[in-house]
Amino acid sequence: MKQADEDFYSMFYIEFFKKFNSYNELPDSWRKDKEILANFIFEHIKNKQKVLSVGSGNGFIENELSKKWGKELVAIEPSKTSSKWLKKNEKIKLINGYFPDCLHSTDKFDFAYMSYIDYVFDDNMYVNMLKDIKEYPINDFLLIGASVYTPNFKESIKYLIKNLLSFIGLYNQQRWGYQRTVMEHLAIFKKAGYKNIEYGKLENGTYWIRAKNE
Ligand SMILES: C[S@@+](CC[C@H](N)C(=O)[O-])C[C@H]1O[C@@H](n2cnc3c(N)ncnc32)[C@H](O)[C@@H]1O
Numbered sequence: 751m752k753q754a755d756e757d758f759y760s761m762f763y764i765e766f767f768k769k770f771n772s773y774n775e776l777p778d779s780w781r782k783d784k785e786i787l788a789n790f791i792f793e794h795i796k797n798k799q800k801v802l803s804v805g806s807g808n809g810f811i812e813n814e815l816s817k818k819w820g821k822e823l824v825a826i827e828p829s830k831t832s833s834k835w836l837k838k839n840e841k842i843k844l845i846n847g848y849f850p851d852c853l854h855s856t857d858k859f860d861f862a863y864m865s866y867i868d869y870v871f872d873d874n875m876y877v878n879m880l881k882d883i884k885e886y887p888i889n890d891f892l893l894i895g896a897s898v899y900t901p902n903f904k905e906s907i908k909y910l911i912k913n914l915l916s917f918i919g920l921y922n923q924q925r926w927g928y929q930r931t932v933m934e935h936l937a938i939f940k941k942a943g944y945k946n947i948e949y950g951k952l953e954n955g956t957y958w959i960r961a962k963n964e
Pocket residue numbers: 759804805806807808809810811826827828829832847848849864865866867870895
């Protein structure tokens with residue numbers, strides 16, 4: 751199965767920007783979900799001075815934050831196409847590239863977050879990314895929109911059948927990424943060296959994990 755990669759995202763965003771011309775045109779339900787995330791992030795950063803967003807995508811969340819939070823927000827995003835709207839927002843410093851290579855070690859942040867990204871990482875990439883964040887150092891980190899797998903019988907059967915069909919070439923699918931149980935996520939955070947870890951679920955079912963360097 752093919753993993754969603756950089757080429758995939760570039761293609762995806764080209765189609766995306768053909769369909770939508772501004773944040774306001776995005777479907778209401780999508781916006782409402784992301785607003786819940788933005789409000790939750792806001793609660794964490796309201797007393798912080800400098801915050802980093804890793805993998806900002808189209809930047810909806812960052813744009814929302816910039817409306818009610820006036821401190822320094824730096825957004826990193828490897829795909830240039832995806833940032834078409836965000837780059838017009840002068841309150842946000844946008845950097846094209848990958849964390850941590852695209853930053854200068856003199857840039858200090860008192861908080862960082864990543865939203866809807868873990869699903870693109872295999873276990874190794876996930877641990878390494880968290881280690882990079884911990885060692886940067888970023889002492890307060892929030893992963894939001896964690897892709898969580900809650901196994902149940904019906905899902906396991908569906909998964910098995912999909913895998914069998916793809917094995918004989920009848921089910922040709924773009925693999926969207928990795929799903930993990932909450933315990934698997936926590937084990938990866940521990941492997942990266944975090945000891946102070948909390949997690950929870952928002953009103954729309956979105957999972958978050960917060961880890962502090964201590
Ligand atoms: C599904 S989007 C999520 C975008 C946004 N954070 C949100 O919540 O809407 C995932 C994004 O992660 C970015 N990404 C993938 N791998 C990355 C990495 N190693 N470092 C930073 N961003 C990455 C992709 O370019 C893509 O824009």
